[in-house]
Amino acid sequence: NPDFQPTFKIKRWIGFLGFIACFGVMFKLDMIAMLGALAVIAGLYIWLQRQEVQLQSNDVWQSVWENVVNKGLKKIDAKVDEHSNWNPNIILFSGESTHQSYLLELGKTVSGRTGIVTNFKLILDKDNSKPPLRKIEQIVRDDIFTDLGIFARQIKVDNIYSGITNIATTFGFSGVDPNTIMMGWPKGLESSAEYSKMTETLLHLDYNLLYLDFDREAKFGNYHTVDLWWRETDSKNAEMMLNIARFIIASPRWNNTNIRVLFVNNNNVDKDIIHSKIYKLVEDLRVNVEIVIINNAVEQKPFYDLIKQQSSNTDLTLVGIPNYKIEKQAEFVLKTNHLFKTIGSTLLVKAANNFNVLDLDFTKYKNKV
Template sequence: MFAVFFPAVTGILAGASMSGELNDPKKSIPIGTLAAIGVSFAVYVLLSYWYAKQIPLAELRVNTSIAVEMGRWRWMVVAGIMGATISSALAMFVGSPRVLLAMGKHAILPFMETFARINKRGEPSTAILFTALLSLITILFGSLNQIASLLTMFFLITYGMINLTVFIEQSIGIPSFRPTFKVPKIIPFWGTVSCVAVMFLIDAKFSFIAFIVILVMYVLLIKTDSQAYSPEVRSGLLVFVAEQFAKAASKLPYYPKIWKPNLLVPVEDMQKLDLVLPFLKNIILPTGRLTIFKVVDRKNSEELYTLKNVEAQSGEDAPIDPKERLSQELSLKVKGLRDENIFVETAVVQAPEVLEGAVTVMQTVGGLFFPPNTMFYVLNENNDQDHVAGGLVEKASDEGLSNIVLRYDKNAGFGLEKDVNLWVRSQSPNINLSILIALQLKRNWDGVLRIVQVVYNEQDRQEALNYLLKLKKVMRLPLDVEIEILVGNFMDLLKQAPKADINIFGMQEKPDIALIRNVSAAIGTSVLFLRDSDNESALA
């Protein structure tokens, strides 16, 4: 009986369906809806109460024609049922095509543009015909009870989602949620639970069907690039949940075991960034983060911006503000990574010089809840900015960051992206970061990791081998990690080293940028020089 009664009171949606044709929908819809609810509630509660008093409950459960049989003038009851049915049908024929029309105008779902067509009289003829055809098919292939149950499922889902949306927006406390009609949070919560419970109480099979249909439509909707303004609560809900977890996590101590590469990348050469981005991706995958920033010289930026305003006043084409242009360019360069669901942030900072701007960024992001833990710097081709590189490394260490300095070889690039040589020395203070980065590259390149150590005489070979075997065991390195011991002078042996696509070295306490360039030139590959902080541990 509930499934038959329920669609009868859904006429309260008629006003909302016609909102596009109301003079003042903001005022008319609430008044009309509340009035309809009140009248419908009174009529149907009294009618249900009268049936329960006059007719045995067993009879009500099985006899769907009891209203006709109990009527004094049966033909009037039949006429009333026919009138109500036709009235509901007409209301749906008026409202439903206009809903399809609105969806078609905004291309909400694929192929919906067809329903945006209107005839000479302004009627959505295509949507009306589709509604009529769908209604006829439903009537031909289903009984009244089945149709009532199916319709009830979708109405309950609609009401349930409205209640859920209200409950979520009340819970996350966003200022934009300012309803003129306020209710306690328990009401939308209980409304959501009740709608779902009643659905499965009526018919579990149709409930599953309705949920699947709604889910498919939702997936299509979020994949459709609709131009309609359609605010939703997904982002607000996710931010709220993330904030709650962040608050809980902030109360817990940090352990090196949870370390993952979160790189802070200052950019000087925008063209070289294109070459380095795939390499950065292979360092941070699968769950690391990138924060990429570019420092703009404030003096040159202000001069160009002044020129822009002068040319704009003269009516000539004005250049784009450098900061805005670089922001757009950075966003475009990292779009591919974001499309791969990699967490990337970009920023452009104005400062008198690169070092000052970079330090400001380090200090700023260091106070965030998700701060970078490693600075990644790419050396320029020439050495005129080496003092900046050295200053950045020292400042990053002062801010508690690890350091990775890349000398990119334009001839070798990153080779086949397979073999990794990790050069170590006994008791190296940089062994933890070196091991972790080498393992990241090995995994994401699906390549070979080789640990290389240099000793000055043959007598030290066995001791070095024992150290590397112990290191391999203690650090829980994969069994296929290779070990190579070289005897002689370090710089002389670079040319004889096993071939690799990237060579990784530890950095001296005081950064020697000239040494990095010399090593890269001697070995003939791109090289990484790394410095540990206290945040990582390969033993964890």
């Protein structure tokens, strides 16, 4: 405890030797008395714990946990492994819509058992007419967050997009740096320069990006079906989708989920070759899925048209965000909005550079058909 500052220190082994000596002497003198003394001490310990013993202004146990967290963060920060498994640390912008609870629910599901989710409520004050919130006012205590195990904050901003950018740039500290941004899919912003600039900054910061388009009618259906859509350009997105699928099936609501990986074969490659390759990739991450190969070499249907045909009744569809130039964002948003009108709830995925590249380029097998 920070309030306990002795003038000298005693080595730990001295205390340990004293414990061994006392134990031996008491055991020799009277074993029953020794057990009784241990029972009394244990009872006193439990009673003091229930009384929430405080030392001046600091709670004893709070200081203990702060010390544990401090040492843990130092160990995590000292060991940086770029190729370790994805441990989600999500910054979530859920807003105050009627379907906020579903976005919070999916955010917690995607984070798994060991991930961290911090939800930010942005209070818009365009004129900066009010002072910023005090530190204690920024902390949100609400049952909806407590029940899900989500940290919650609220911050006043003069612009939503610059506010998101500032939080993404500055929030976090060594050892538990956020690695994922999650929010609802912003409809009607295809021509917004501010939104384009925000997206460009988030990509530059190398965050994983997750956008949920929530179907207000179907919601998440029966929590029974999940589709992962892959194409040759999803070499990084594919691994992130598999990680998300692994976390989804580990959650109570989705534990009986059927997962499909749907790959679009645009190059007339033997289906068995593609199936075998994808099976090995999936097997490495130990996710049980059904693999569906869609031959599209002849008809060359647009990717989104195939999604409409195959996933119209799926409870949750995962689609990778391709690499595109920022000036093409309006076109991408418009096409994606049209897709969302025809399918259920969809999670768009853009993986950061620290994900492994899964080899989904099968063009080298094209001549073997």
